[in-house]
Amino acid sequence: MNRRKMFSSSSRTMWAIVFIYISVISELRVPCEARTTVTDAQGKPEASENTVKDSSAEYLRIYSDRMKSYMNDSVAPCDDFYEYACGNWQHVKQDRQSSHKRSNLLDVGYTLGDVVEVLLTRNSLAVDLNYTAELLIAQRFYNACLGADLYPMPAADPAYLALIRSIGGFPAVDGEAWNAANFSWFNMSAHLTNYGANGLIHEKILPQFPFVPYFKVPELGFDYIVHTDNIASNDTRGYKLNEKRMRGYLEAYGLSEEKVSEVIAGVFAFWQDALLVIDRFAEEKECEEHAETEEIPPFSEWSSYYEIAWNSTNFPAESLESFCDFYYVELDKVCAKHKPAVANYLAMLLLYRLDAKLKAAKYQKEHCLQTVQYSLPYIFDRLYRVEYFSEEISAEISGIIMELRKSFRLMLENSEWLDTETRREALQKESSIEPIIGSFKDDELTERLVRAVNNLTIVEQSFAQTNINLRRLTTKIRRFNGNHFSELSNATKPLELVWSMQVNAFYYNIDNSIYVMAGILHPPAFHQLWPNSLKYGTIGYLVGHELTHGFDTVGSMFDGSGSQRNWWSKKSNAVFNERAECYAEHYSNYLIPEINRKINGNQTKDENIADSGGLHQALSAYRSYMKQQQQDNETYLDKNELMPGLDLSPEQLFFLGFAQLWCNAYEEEHYWEELSNEHTIDKFRVIGAVTNNEDFAKVYNCPVGSPMNPHAERCRVW
Structure with a gap:
């Protein structure tokens, strides 16, 4: 295995990243309040034990109604379990940008954007943590964002045009003043990476x-990733959406209709030719063949990329990977x-990166909150840990992880x-896995990341x-981390692992650890008031998914x-390998x-193995846990494992909770x-996952030959 391929493969699958989401801020706050009591509508403590019980029961009724609202009862679970569990989600989802x-x-x-809005007001907490200056900068940016004209984007703003001209130019706007002889598509692409745009x-x-950086084949397009077939004619949705986006930017500069059409046609012509190259390297096979035979000389521009994007950071030579020269x-x-078409495309792609892409002005506040949340994450992360993260919740998750590991070892x-x-x-290997709940603690690194906010210049x-x-x-x-690697220990963790305010879970091969981040510990992944059946079907499955990643086709390469x-x-x-190939x-x-x-089964193989393994181990852990509960407490009732209003057994609820993690609404793009x-x-x-789970078929009484139980043979690694 050559070094480039090794990095490319492991970097794609080193992370088992799972995004879990909730829908109302009150639910986000309940876990912290539940440490001692329950609060009323004004946030005042309710001292009565009966009130606490009533409040808990009311919450379960409300959440049960929400779960039920996602379902399509007209579909039998054995016919299409996704449609049964999630078929109505797209009709009841909130209106969002x-x-x-x-x-x-x-x-x-x-x-979490709503949470950021609350944290933006926590001046006293910022004082306590000595982050007054950093929070003030975040507040100033947020207020500037709220007051700006973002719908539609002012693409022709002089600041945007000056930036474009400084990195390669905009021939559609500059006309004959743009000098093709001085243009480097590679250098302009390198500059775009400085603003988070992958050209x-x-x-x-x-x-x-x-x-160090590594590289993937670029994806072309704006609102719709283009492929040869989805822009084959000008009446496809892919063509129309991309044309609309470009037209909006170009018309902002006052270009004639004839010029706008000419520029757009040029970009599409470039895409068509570039896609012929991209398609040849979709699976890197041709690249590897030419690399082995050394028929193609090294591409000479990479030093420019490191100079432009990384200020010539002196990475160890052996750590660098060059992407396919061919x-x-x-x-x-x-x-x-x-x-000219390449320069126009890259110029508009930079505008697209800077664009709020609002569908209506009413979404501007939502956009501004999300911008500060994801652009200045570490200041809010520190505030979030103090304000929202509960040690009681951490302890419960630790217990669930312990049960999953017992189940995994038994398997x-x-x-x-x-x-x-x-x-x-x-x-x-299993006995050596280290679980981290909340995030990895690296106070020195986090402090430097928080203080970096002071480098933001706000131009009034x-x-x-x-x-x-x-x-x-x-x-x-x-x-x-890459820019400062010479100052850091070689045991330094990736930034993702020190950021708790994200709704993710990870398995990290390099130190054989699983991470359950603080942001994931809310509905629909977890709530303290839920029955264990639902907890194990959601956060239990997610923990099992991460454990399984330690033993998938990449994880199995590490001890x-x-x-x-x-x-x-x-x-x-x-x-x-035979069992993995089944997936x-x-x-x-x-x-x-x-x-x-069709789904690329080889590309998604490890995630599918992890889904299947996680579901198997979570149900096994739940059954073991309940057996122990019933042994310890003979009066423990099965009704404690139900949700009011849902006519489902505990194990049916387990599978429903799993499925509803993935309810979605897709557009074609x-x-x-x-x-x-x-x-x-x-x-x-x-x-x-459910068609490869024999327990699902039994729990929902799916006969052999039904769509969710098509045959007795199933894929199974773990």
Whole structure:
């Protein structure tokens, strides 16, 4: 395995990233209040024990009604469990601004935006933490954002045009003043990465010391990722959405209709030619073949990228990966043919990055809250941990993790296909897993990230320039570890692991650890008042998903100490690969009719293994936990495991909770957006997991031959 391929593969699957979301701020606050009591509508404590019980019962009734509102009762669970669990979600979801898919998962971003609005007022808390100056800067940006004209975007603002001209120019606007001879598509793309825009350089950062950049094949387009077939004619949705976006920017500069049409046609012509190159490298096969035969010379421009994007950061040479030279040599030929179109595309792509992309003016506040939340995350993270994170909740999650690990160990001990030595290694690895709840604690690093807010320059008379400054700062923060690696310990964690205010969970191969971030510990993933059946079907499944990642096709390449080592016997490894391949074949049969494409089962294999393993282990852990509860308390009643108003058994509720994590509403363009993701599209995550779960068929009484129980044979690794 060559080094470039190793990094590319592990970086795609090193993270098992799960986004879980809630919908009302009151629910977010309940867990912290539940430490001691329940509050009334004015936030005053209610001392009566009966009131606490009544309040808890009322909450469960309300949340049960919400779960029921997501369901489509006209569909039998054995026919289509996703539609049964989630078929009505798209009709009851809140009205929100969104440039991407809407889902029960992603909507937590809006709720956390509401939390940020509260935290923006916590001046006394900022004083206590010595973050007064940083919070003031965040407040000033937020107020500037609220007061700016963002709908429609003022694309022709002098600050935006000056920036574009400084990094490569805008021939559509500058006309003959634009000099093609001085234009470098590669350098302009490098500049775009400084503002978080992936043009023709799609930059990611490897999540391990020294945190060097790595690269993916770029995705072309604006609101709709383009492929050869979805822009084949001007009446496709892909063509129309991208044309509309470009037209809006170009018309802001007062260009004639004839000029606007000419520029747009040029960009589409460039895309068509560039897609021919991109399609050849979709799976990197041709790139590897040419790299091995050394038929293509190294692409010579990479030093410019590191100079422009990383201030010539002196990364260790052995840590750097060069992206497929063959790809960039071929792309260079296309860009040379379409120089003005490439510059116009990159200029508009930068505008797209700076654009709030509001669908209506009423969404501006929502946008401003989310902007400060995600652009200045670490100041709010510190405030959030104090204001919202409960040690009581942390302790409960720790208990759930313990139950999942007991279940996982029992499964390893009883897996007949593992030989003795491989089983011993697997058990040793499991015993070495370190669970982290909330986030990884690195006070020194976090302090530096919080103080970085002071580098934001707010220009009172120009929100456009302030917006530019924020995007540049956001990228600097994202690259912080890489830019400062020489000052950091080689044990430094990726920034994602020290940010608790995110609705994520991770498995990290490098130190064999699982992370349950503080932001995930809210509905629909967790609530203290829920019955255990629902908790194990949601947060239990998610924990099991992360544990399984330690033993998927990438995780299995690392041992218990986080070292990359083959600890498998040939016999066990052969069986493992055969079982893993079952998932690739199974999911590759799922057709996405909206875009007439099938799921890439090989690309999504590890996430599907983790979904299946997580669901198996969570149910096993739940059954074990309940058995112990009933032994310890003979009066424990099954009704404690139900939700009022839902005519479901505890284990049926378990599976419903799992499925409703993935309720969603896609537009056509979102399927293309998700197609390159390592996670399967949400609907098929649900269907694929339950059809490969024999317990689901029993719990819902699905006969063999029904859609959710098509045959007796199933895919199973763990």
